[in-house]
Amino acid sequence: MPNSLTPNFSTKNIVQDIQELTSLGLKDAELASKGVDWDSVVKPLDLISHEIGKSTSINSHINSVMYSDEFNKEYEKTLPIISKYYSEMTSNKALYKAYKRVEKLRLSKQQRHIINESIKDFELSGVALEGKDNERMMEIKERLSLLSNKFMNNSLKSTNEWKKLVSKNSLKGYGDDQLEKIKNGDKYELNLQIPVYLDLMTYAEDESLREEVYKAYISRASDVGITANKYDNSKVMKEILNLRLEMSKLLEFKNYAELSVASKMVDSPNQVMDFLNDLVLRSKPQAIEDLKELEDFAGKELKPWDLMFYSEKLKEKKYGYKRSDLTPYFPEKNVLEGLFSTIKRLYGITIKELNEDTYHKDVRVLDIVNSEGIIGRVYLDIYARENKRGGAWMSDYQGLFDETKPVAFVVCNLNSPSKDKPALFEFDEIITLFHEFGHALHHLLTKVSYPSAAGINGVPWDGVELPSQYMEFFCYEKEVVELMSSHWQTGEKLPAHLYDKLINAKNFQSSMQMMRQCEFSIWDMKVHMSNDDPYDILRDVQKQTSLIPSINENRFLNTFGHIFGGGYAAGYFSYKWAEVLAADAYYYVKSKDHTSSVASDSFLKNILQVGGSLDFMDQYIKFRGKKPSIEPLLIANGIITP
Numbered sequence: 001m002p003n004s005l006t007p008n009f010s011t012k013n014i015v016q017d018i019q020e021l022t023s024l025g026l027k028d029a030e031l032a033s034k035g036v037d038w039d040s041v042v043k044p045l046d047l048i049s050h051e052i053g054k055s056t057s058i059n060s061h062i063n064s065v066m067y068s069d070e071f072n073k074e075y076e077k078t079l080p081i082i083s084k085y086y087s088e089m090t091s092n093k094a095l096y097k098a099y100k101r102v103e104k105l106r107l108s109k110q111q112r113h114i115i116n117e118s119i120k121d122f123e124l125s126g127v128a129l130e131g132k133d134n135e136r137m138m139e140i141k142e143r144l145s146l147l148s149n150k151f152m153n154n155s156l157k158s159t160n161e162w163k164k165l166v167s168k169n170s171l172k173g174y175g176d177d178q179l180e181k182i183k184n185g186d187k188y189e190l191n192l193q194i195p196v197y198l199d200l201m202t203y204a205e206d207e208s209l210r211e212e213v214y215k216a217y218i219s220r221a222s223d224v225g226i227t228a229n230k231y232d233n234s235k236v237m238k239e240i241l242n243l244r245l246e247m248s249k250l251l252e253f254k255n256y257a258e259l260s261v262a263s264k265m266v267d268s269p270n271q272v273m274d275f276l277n278d279l280v281l282r283s284k285p286q287a288i289e290d291l292k293e294l295e296d297f298a299g300k301e302l303k304p305w306d307l308m309f310y311s312e313k314l315k316e317k318k319y320g321y322k323r324s325d326l327t328p329y330f331p332e333k334n335v336l337e338g339l340f341s342t343i344k345r346l347y348g349i350t351i352k353e354l355n356e357d358t359y360h361k362d363v364r365v366l367d368i369v370n371s372e373g374i375i376g377r378v379y380l381d382i383y384a385r386e387n388k389r390g391g392a393w394m395s396d397y398q399g400l401f402d403e404t405k406p407v408a409f410v411v412c413n414l415n416s417p418s419k420d421k422p423a424l425f426e427f428d429e430i431i432t433l434f435h436e437f438g439h440a441l442h443h444l445l446t447k448v449s450y451p452s453a454a455g456i457n458g459v460p461w462d463g464v465e466l467p468s469q470y471m472e473f474f475c476y477e478k479e480v481v482e483l484m485s486s487h488w489q490t491g492e493k494l495p496a497h498l499y500d501k502l503i504n505a506k507n508f509q510s511s512m513q514m515m516r517q518c519e520f521s522i523w524d525m526k527v528h529m530s531n532d533d534p535y536d537i538l539r540d541v542q543k544q545t546s547l548i549p550s551i552n553e554n555r556f557l558n559t560f561g562h563i564f565g566g567g568y569a570a571g572y573f574s575y576k577w578a579e580v581l582a583a584d585a586y587y588y589v590k591s592k593d594h595t596s597s598v599a600s601d602s603f604l605k606n607i608l609q610v611g612g613s614l615d616f617m618d619q620y621i622k623f624r625g626k627k628p629s630i631e632p633l634l635i636a637n638g639i640i641t642p
Helices: 014-032 038-065 069-090 093-103 109-124 131-161 176-182 194-203 207-218 234-250 256-261 269-298 304-319 323-329 332-347 427-444 466-476 478-484 496-504 510-527 534-545 574-591 598-608 616-624 631-636
Strands: 163-166 187-191 350-354 364-370 373-383 393-398 407-414
Touching: 014 038, 014 069, 014 093, 038 069, 038 093, 038 109, 038 393, 038 407, 069 131, 093 109, 131 234, 163 207, 176 187, 176 194, 176 323, 187 194, 194 207, 194 304, 194 407, 207 304, 234 256, 234 534, 256 269, 269 304, 269 510, 269 534, 269 574, 323 496, 332 350, 332 427, 332 478, 332 598, 373 427, 393 427, 407 427, 427 466, 427 598, 466 478, 466 574, 466 598, 478 496, 510 534, 510 574, 574 598, 574 616, 574 631, 598 616
Parallel strands: 373 407
Antiparallel strands: 163 187, 350 364, 364 373, 393 407
16 A cells, blocks of 8 residues: 555546546455455455545545536536445445354454444445345435535535625724725625624624625525525425435335434434433523523514624623634634644644645645654645635545555634734634544544544444544633734733633523524434424424524525535434533543543543444443543533532
8 A cells, every 4th residue: 555645636537536446346345245254355345445435535525625616517427426336335245245254253352343333334224125125225325425415516606606895884893803804995895604704793783784694694505595596405405305214214214313323322313302302401491591681781682693793792791801802812823833732732743734735725734743753644724715615524535554644634614814914713713623623633543454443434423523522622721722822913822811701701601502502403303203394393493492583584404514415414413412422521531630641541542543443432431431421511511510
């Protein structure tokens, strides 16, 4: 295997490349199906999966961060090829039997786990299906891959569709930093990119402007939105949900929720619902109080476009600072240095930036180094831009395999530099950055050299958010804040009085945010447990979770990429499930002399380094000494006191 850390970002001949790789993969599968041991069955498939994974990862990445209609046309041609390939692999009965033969052999603990999980994947993918059922399953998978891509493309294009030029007089409440971001000649250009949208909803005193922008944002990719029917995702969503249900029934599950949780740590959809309902029950009283306080402060019944604006004003009154007071202290350079120093303190690794050309001038190339040399690489694409999918994520290019080191892409949509200023980050943006680097560390610090279980691979979906949410806790530590902060003009660290205010305000309206996340999670489970209209289900869920009535133009689901374009279908609860693990883990490590402790080292060895090679909950218990408790999550959010 070549020891290459540099991906080939070329977008030429991607269809031909995928065709050749998948053809080779099917030939390898035929040989492997006749194998009798690990080296003749699993290892050759690991090798080709590794190579196919690199190509598909690059293609998906470029389509997400450098979108163009021209490339997307070629990218879409690869999706049926890839879908057909994996369908043929997972329905290959001879290959399944080969894995069953290996299952009977003497194996290491890691190999045993990998084989067991692979057999489960075969079974959940329909290896037992015959004839027309098998053909239909392959058709469904192919169609779903195309629909997911269409959903995300429509979301991106509808987001880019709306722009509005306004005068400075329309932006009362804005500070100089916010104005600088959107200056366009003698006017100011508003758009629906998340940094611009959040600024407007937080600072703009003009209620009618907030209402206009909110409605434009919340109705994207819908029949009532800014793009009318052009990028409407409604039919796409309905077809995706119908196909998932049909797939589930082919596999003899009642619904997609049952199929989804079959590969996760949780036992059943009912267990998930009990967990979420318990969170709602515990959080709602405080959320109601928080909303009453906000409405009393505003002196009116609040509309959705009022929430962020009045919340910011109330926070300023209660805690003596506003969000924009912090931003000048967190220029990009210092935030990254603080993040890298924290990672070094936690795990003894150094991050070094390289001067290397990539697909875009803004991308940072980072080598991850320990005492033994380079252990991996990160490509950090940090700023929002028009041809880039919204949100933030980490994706793997390649995992640890033989001499090949792991490589990851970390993507955010944060504030970018302006004409005369460096990129200045909101504290929420810093949390996002720490979160995504948590995912990256999970992938990069692996000691597992089996590609199917290295890094994030093979980790159950309801465990994959643990390392990312664990990292979020460190953002607030005084030492970390001092490392990250340096006023972009004066170099001054964040003053102690502002740090104290930040900490005091940490859980401001956290119960309301908890309710919002529970709403998404409950809806996600319910929509995959029935065949009812998604918005009918949402309205029903909101009777339990919503604090402010929704508006008619609300079509949030039409851009809910986690569910319709990502891997979180009937799995969005994993954010809250993993947050329980993360809070439990963090407070445990903190109680044991923190980062220098045996407990911190145990997190590294039992969670990060083992990836998906062993049972995740068993490893958590090995690290923690017991199963996780929900109380640390509630403490972390200020819902209960320790």
